[in-house]
Amino acid sequence: xxxxxxxxxxxxxxxxxxxxxxxxxxxxxxxxxxxxxxxxxxxxxxxxxxxxxxxxxxxxxxxxxxxxxxxxxxxxxxxxxxxxxxxxxxxxxxxxxxxxxxxxxxxxxxxxxxxxxxxxxxxxxxxxxxxxxxxxxxxxxxxxxxxxxxxxxxxxxxxxxxxxxxxxxxxxxxxxxxxxxxxxxxxxxxxxxxxxxxxxxxxxxxxxxxxxxxxxxxxxxxxxxxxxxxxxxxxxxxxxxxxxxxxxxxxxxxxxxxxxxxxxxxxxxxxxxxxxxxxxxxxxxxxxxxxxxxxxxxxxxxxxxxxxxxxxxxxxxxxxxxxxxxxxxxxxxxxxxxxxxxxxxxxxxxxxxxxxxxxxxxxxxxxxxxxxxxxxxxxxxxxxxxxxxxxxxxxxxxxxxxxxxxxxxxxxxxxxxxxxxxxxxxxxxxxxxxxxxxxxxxxxxxxxxxxxxxxxxxxxxxxxxxxxxxxxxxxxxxxxxxxxxxxxxxxxxxxxx
Amino acid sequence: xxxxxxxxxxxxxxxxxxxxxxxxxxxxxxxxxxxxxxxxxxxxxxxxxxxxxxxxxxxxxxxxxxxxxxxxxxxxxxxxxxxxxxxxxxxxxxxxxxxxxx
Numbered sequence: 249x250x251x252x253x254x255x256x257x258x259x260x261x262x263x264x265x266x267x268x269x270x271x272x273x274x275x276x277x278x279x280x281x282x283x284x285x286x287x288x289x290x291x292x293x294x295x296x297x298x299x300x301x302x303x304x305x306x307x308x309x310x311x312x313x314x315x316x317x318x319x320x321x322x323x324x325x326x327x328x329x330x331x332x333x334x335x336x337x338x339x340x341x342x343x344x345x346x347x348x349x350x351x352x353x354x355x356x357x358x359x360x361x362x363x364x365x366x367x368x369x370x371x372x373x374x375x376x377x378x379x380x381x382x383x384x385x386x387x388x389x390x391x392x393x394x395x396x397x398x399x400x401x402x403x404x405x406x407x408x409x410x411x412x413x414x415x416x417x418x419x420x421x422x423x424x425x426x427x428x429x430x431x432x433x434x435x436x437x438x439x440x441x442x443x444x445x446x447x448x449x450x451x452x453x454x455x456x457x458x459x460x461x462x463x464x465x466x467x468x469x470x471x472x473x474x475x476x477x478x479x480x481x482x483x484x485x486x487x488x489x490x491x492x493x494x495x496x497x498x499x500x501x502x503x504x505x506x507x508x509x510x511x512x513x514x515x516x517x518x519x520x521x522x523x524x525x526x527x528x529x530x531x532x533x534x535x536x537x538x539x540x541x542x543x544x545x546x547x548x549x550x551x552x553x554x555x556x557x558x559x560x561x562x563x564x565x566x567x568x569x570x571x572x573x574x575x576x577x578x579x580x581x582x583x584x585x586x587x588x589x590x591x592x593x594x595x596x597x598x599x600x601x602x603x604x605x606x607x608x609x610x611x612x613x614x615x616x617x618x619x620x621x622x623x624x625x626x627x628x629x630x631x632x633x634x635x636x637x638x639x640x641x642x643x644x645x646x647x648x649x650x651x652x653x654x655x656x657x658x659x660x661x662x663x664x665x666x667x668x669x670x671x672x673x674x675x676x677x678x679x680x681x682x683x684x685x686x687x688x689x690x691x692x693x694x695x696x697x698x699x700x701x702x703x704x705x706x707x708x709x710x711x712x713x714x715x716x717x718x719x720x721x722x723x724x725x726x727x728x729x730x731x732x733x734x735x736x737x738x739x740x741x742x743x744x745x
Numbered sequence: 746x747x748x749x750x751x752x753x754x755x756x757x758x759x760x761x762x763x764x765x766x767x768x769x770x771x772x773x774x775x776x777x778x779x780x781x782x783x784x785x786x787x788x789x790x791x792x793x794x795x796x797x798x799x800x801x802x803x804x805x806x807x808x809x810x811x812x813x814x815x816x817x818x819x820x821x822x823x824x825x826x827x828x829x830x831x832x833x834x835x836x837x838x839x840x841x842x843x844x845x846x847x
Contacts, residue, residue: 265792266769272788273777279840282788286833289795293829296798300805308805313819317804321826328827329834334842340835341787348794348828354821355799358807358814390752500786506793513799515759525795527763531770532789536782539774624780633782640842649780 250299257295258521264288265525269532275646292521293318334641335598338634339416342409342499345506349405352509353476356399359516360472363391364465391516392450396443396472398512400479405505407483412495412502415487424489435482442475486552494551496627496634497540501548504533543626543690571707574725576734579701580741586663586699588619590655592692593635594628596669596704600731603642606668609735610644612742621648623655623665623692625673652692659696667694667702668731675716684714700724703734784839791832797825 264284271281300308308314325344332340414420449468490498511526513519541548574582583589597606610620622644628635636649650658659665667674670692677684678691694700700723707719707726718724727734753760777785804818 261795265795266773268788268792269770269773269785272781272785273773275778275781278781278784279837282784282791282833282836282840285788285792286837289792289829289833292795292798293801296801297805300802302806308802310804310807310809310815310818313815314801314804314822317800317819317822318826321823322830324823325827325829325831326834329831329838332835334839337783337787337835337839340831341783341790344794344828344831344835345790347824347831348790348796351800351821351825351828352796354817354824355796355803358803358817358821361813362806503786503790503793506796507789510793510796510799511763513796517799517802518759519798519802520762522795522798523759523762524766525792527766528770528773529789529793531767532774533786535771535774536786536789540782626782633780633784636780637783637839637842640839651780 251301254295254299257291257299258519261288261292261295261521262524264291265521265528269528333601334603334638335601336417337637338496338499339413342413342416342495342502345499345503346406346409346413348506349402349409349502349509352398352402352506352513353406353479354402355513355516356395356402357476359395360392360399363395364469389447389450393443393447394512394515396446396475398509398516399472399476400439400443401505401512402509403476403479404483404486405502405509407480408487408498408502408505411484411487412498416495420488422489422491428485428489432482432485435478435485439475439478439482442471442478446471446475490551497537497548497551500533500537500540501552504530504537507531507533540627546689571719571724571726574701574727576727576737577741579725579727580738580745582699582701583613583664583666583738584616584618584742584745586618588621588658588662589613589664589666590621590623590650590659590662590694590697592623592625592628592665592667592670592674592694593639594625594668594670594673596671597731598629598634598638598669600669600733602668602730602732602735603638603644605732605735605739607639607642607644609739609742610648612739616742621650621655621658623650623652623659623694625652625670625692628670628673652690656693656696659693662697663699665694665697665700667700668735669703669705671704671716672714674718675714676718677714677716686714694718695721695723698723701727703727703729703731705730784836787832787836787839791829791836794825794829794832797822797829800825 265288268281268285268288271277271284297308297311297314329340411420415422446468449471487498507526507529509526511523511530514521514523514526538548541551591606591610593606597603613620622635622639624635629638639649672686672689674692674694675686676691676695678686678689681687695718700718700721702719702724704726706728719726774785800818800821803814804822807814807818809815
């Protein structure tokens with residue numbers, strides 16, 4: 249009876265996950281979708297705590313530890329999620345993702361030790377046990393493989409997410425050295441070899457009933473921890489050389505990794521809700537990753553080998569052409585007397601926390617009868633949709649956000665384009681220069697507009713590390729400074745007009 | 746070869762679930778407009794926090810003298826809860842802002 253209720257809890261959990269993801273795909277239902285998934289998750293968790301029984305019908309114990317852990321994790325999680333600034337959202341997602349990966353890896357470590365312990369109990373050098381033992385071997389082999397896969401994927405996801413987190417909040421710089429890709433491949437190879445070796449060694453240990461087992465077990469254990477360490481190292485090395493501009497893709501990929509690691513737990517405990525949830529995220533995350541790569545017109549392989557950072561070094565050396573600056577009051581006049589203004593937000597806006605100032609400017613211009621819209625590039629900022637979230641925080645209306653295709657149709661009839669800290673997504677080199685590393689990436693065709701005003705902190709190249717010839721175009725003027733300060737000054741100037 | 750076929754038969758339920766879920770995951774995501782990509786990634790991130798169930802089982806099964814399992818299991822429960830709770834709360838915060846302007 250109790251077990252049947254647990255099954256129903258899991259069923260509800262699985263359905264809510266699918267439903268939740270589906271509802272998340274529509275702005276009108278998204279919030280409800282998230283709550284529904286959260287409800288299903290709570291049911292599955294509570295059901296597990298109170299109703300779970302193992303194969304022998306034993307209940308779970310250690311309730312104090314379980315509730316203690318949930319209390320600590322829940323408190324820290326809620327506080328962190330409530331306090332994080334909207335600009336730091338991508339880091340936060342990366343961090344939480346890493347926690348999930350670490351959780352999966354730890355489960356694998358505990359389960360491996362249990363498995364080894366079980367094995368050493370069955371390691372009884374009586375010949376009559378031989379048949380029974382070899383059957384056990386067969387069963388635990390699959391289990392071992394799942395444990396190893398969960399361990400490796402979980403560790404890579406954890407280590408990689410932590411590096412991505414560090415890179416996004418600026419504590420870790422891009423770092424690559426010669427032959428790094430070879431080293432990565434070597435680590436991957438070593439991990440695979442470790443898994444294969446463990447699989448073979450475990451079955452060997454059983455065919456030779458009696459004898460060398462104790463040493464074999466110690467050896468097997470150290471190989472296991474070796475694989476663990478290599479997987480962690482691989483996670484670090486794998487993300488290290490990838491440029492900051494590609495972090496969204498990496499986080500999305502690691503997100504789907506953690507999904508697969510969670511699904512491994514589902515295999516291990518024959519737990520359907522873990523399986524459905526994990527595979528669902530694994531599949532969806534992989535597709536999202538591919539979609540994001542497509543938005544940048546690059547293949548996933550290209551992103552992962554990290555050729556962005558290294559290959560563009562030569563292109564970055566190119567001197568930037570002459571550019572002209574515009575004064576605040578001139579910019580204010582140009583915008584206040586325009587008919588149509590398009591604002592192109594980028595990462596610079598997010599860093600400066602300028603979304604509210606931006607909205608104020610937009611309101612002020614709208615009140616003066618200017619038609620103001622936002623042109624949102626799908627990979628502007630540090631995550632797809634990052635700009636939407638930021639502008640939503642500042643109460644910018646949905647109707648004013650234009651996606652790339654729409655915006656590109658409107659640029660020819662636009663008087664002024666105000667670019668706020670965006671760079672690569674408006675770089676014409678993506679269209680004109682086949683040698684450029686971003687060649688082929690769809691961009692916002694801001695050069696079709698009559699006037700372009702670019703706000704940047706300096707002439708330094710953007711994330712991709714390449715020069716932007718847009719800045720030396722005749723119709724472009726530069727407005728240097730921190731986005732927030734510049735916007736506030738602009739507002740003050742326009743008010744005086 | 747034979748054992749592999751046996752394995753497929755023995756685990757066919759799980760194999761069916763995996764295949765169907767792969768398609769469901771792809772279908773569900775395919776219709777998401779790019780404006781919702783960040784909340785979606787965050788929501789999916791919260792859902793894979795279901796790994797916490799594994800942590801609870803590990804914790805609940807650990808014998809009281811097995812300190813390795815107790816400590817690692819406890820840590821796993823904390824990390825898993827962080828993933829679940831943090832993930833859902835962050836997603837809700839993002840979506841709350843989307844709603845306001847309606």
